[in-house]
Amino acid sequence: MGTLLSSHGFSLFLLWTFTLYGLCLSFSPIDNYLINSGASLDSVVDNRRFISDSSNSPDSHLSSGRTFSLCAGTLLPGLPQIYHTARVFNSPSKYVFNVKDPGTHMVRLHFHRFNSSRLDLGNSRFHVLVNGLVALTNFSGGDFVNPKVIEYLLCVNSEKVEIRFVPAKKSNFAFVNAIEVISAPKDLVLETAQYVNGDKIEEFQGLNKQAFETMYRVTVGGPKVTPFNDSLWRTWIPDDEYLKLSEGSNKVYFGGRIKYQDGGASREVGPDNVYDSARLIRSKNASIPNVNLTWEFPVSEDYKYLVRMHFCDIASISLGLLYFNVYVNEHLAYKDLDLSDVTNYMLASPFYADFVVDAGRSGVITVSVGPSSKSMGYTVDAILNGVEIMKMNNSVYSLAGKVPAELIMKCWPRRTLGILLPLIALACLLLSLSAIVHRRKSNAELFPWSKLPTDIHEISPKQAKLQLSNIVT
Structure with missing residues (x-):
């Protein structure tokens, strides 16, 4: 009985210790x-x-x-x-x-x-x-x-x-x-990303100076992640409705510890609950499956988007066995990705890659992972743990159209003036009429008006000729 109590007490102590440790490590x-x-x-x-x-x-x-x-x-x-x-x-x-x-x-x-x-x-x-x-x-x-x-x-x-x-x-x-x-x-948004411009891959500078709207935040292969389980209080939704074809994919869950490293993905970039689940392609024999896993995300046209893909090798039995290709909008964005190499040869260590793409007229962004020329049989041939897609501001610093903020702020005063201007015009007209009436009244008082005579006597032509001769002489 004493041993049982001791074990129970020790378990509570460990739980309290890990809870306190987690709180100390949480982002503030x-x-x-x-x-x-x-x-x-x-x-x-x-x-x-x-x-x-x-x-x-x-x-x-x-x-x-x-x-x-x-x-x-x-x-x-x-x-x-x-x-x-x-x-x-x-x-x-x-x-x-x-x-x-x-x-x-x-x-x-x-x-x-x-x-x-x-x-x-x-x-x-x-x-x-x-x-x-x-x-x-x-x-x-x-x-x-x-x-x-x-x-x-x-x-x-x-x-x-x-x-x-x-x-x-x-x-x-x-x-x-x-x-x-x-x-x-x-480290949430770094300065550079890879710009996938058709079949060309270029460097995109000034990424951390842009403004973004989060369109999708998806955990692949796992359940919903709530803000309570994310150090930045984010919500990650399951990927099921965005997965185009589930044939050939396998879900995998990891019960061990996710190993974050300095310079790599941190818990703020992606929480444990995202990296400890994934979808993958696995060879069941010496042949390599000829299949890609593809996800589709509807987006608005005429914007650039930041596509962040999260990877963590939680399925390989050994280092150096996993090689695969990464595609964005059906273009090869990362060839022969070797997670062992980019994570300093450590399994269960997270890595993410940022890509900037144009939505174009399709209104859809696709991301895919699939086997590469270096993939091997009897191994994992592709893996993905999470996806984030963020709309980037356009040239007028807007995420919602082509009207800049200055014009939006002017809309409200213009509407107010639209009501006031007719009232002001009416008031001015009334004042003008009043002034005209007052002026006419003043002129009438300065120059009195008298009635013209109506009893003018008619004269004959003979009389008129006589009066004219008198004036001349």
């Missing part, structure tokens, strides 16, 4: 703003406290006069408290956050169009600007079923992050349920 951002919009009280989600933005709170960061809070008409079962309230804006409004740690920041906007007897959130339509970046245009807040979380990554070299909400029309309004502004790890 210098800038960490979590806002519970429209709420009068703070709310805790995934062990993080979202602060109320009410006027009584010193940490509201809200800079606007024409806003009000809105509460859900009925409680939403299973949803975090932050989706039970919203901040509604009737005119252009903004949140302002001081920046202590310049560099890449993550901005997440939470939206949920819940039911309310006071206001129909379905009538919302608005634009969102973040430090001059056009993040959203004519947005209606998502659907009524599930909350929508939109994540942006942008380089912040100023002292503030300003998030502006601009109603599309005077009859519309904007709203938001919650906001996150977090300084990102320095």
Whole structure:
């Protein structure tokens, strides 16, 4: 019995030690703003406290006069408290956050169009600007079923992050349920990537100066990864609906320790829960399967995209046995990738590769892995653990069209002037008429008017000739 208690106590000690160790290793951002919009009280989600933005709170960061809070008409079962309230804006409004740690920041906007007897959130339509970046245009807040979380990554070299909400029309309004502004790890977005331009591979410079919108974050072969299990509080969804052909693929799970290395992928780049599962192609005999694993992701046209592919060899029985090719948009992006070589000859050590591609007119980005000319029988011939796809800003610094932020901000004043100008013109016309009437009245008083005589006597031609002769003489 004593031995049992000792073993139980030791297990608890180990659990406590590893928990404490994990907490010590967890990422702690210098800038960490979590806002519970429209709420009068703070709310805790995934062990993080979202602060109320009410006027009584010193940490509201809200800079606007024409806003009000809105509460859900009925409680939403299973949803975090932050989706039970919203901040509604009737005119252009903004949140302002001081920046202590310049560099890449993550901005997440939470939206949920819940039911309310006071206001129909379905009538919302608005634009969102973040430090001059056009993040959203004519947005209606998502659907009524599930909350929508939109994540942006942008380089912040100023002292503030300003998030502006601009109603599309005077009859519309904007709203938001919650906001996150977090300084990102320095290794999350590096300076360079490989630009896959057709069959050419070129170096793309200045990647960390771009702005991104996360379109897809997928864990391959594994279950959903929730923010609670990610050091940057991200959500990774399963890959099943994006896998084009599952024939020839095998899922694999790893119960050991993921070995992160300096200079490689960190836990902030990808968590253990992504790297400890994968899909792979495996030779069952001496012949190498003639098949690729391909995933398809619908995207918007006329943008560049950052495609990040995550790899971790959790399936090979020995080093130096895994070689495979990587394809992006059906172009060979990485030939004969040897994970042993790029991870300093260590199994279960994560690696990721960044590629920049043009969406073109197809509206689809494809990623594939498959055997290479160096692949061997009786071994793993291809593997993929995760995929991220992020839209990059265009030439007018927008992620939502070709209209720059300056024009969007001018739309609202122009609409106001459009109403005032006719009123001003009418007032000027009335003043002019009044002045004319007053002037005529004044002239009448200076020069009195008299009636012309109507009793003029007629004279004969003879009399007229006589009067004329008298004047001449």
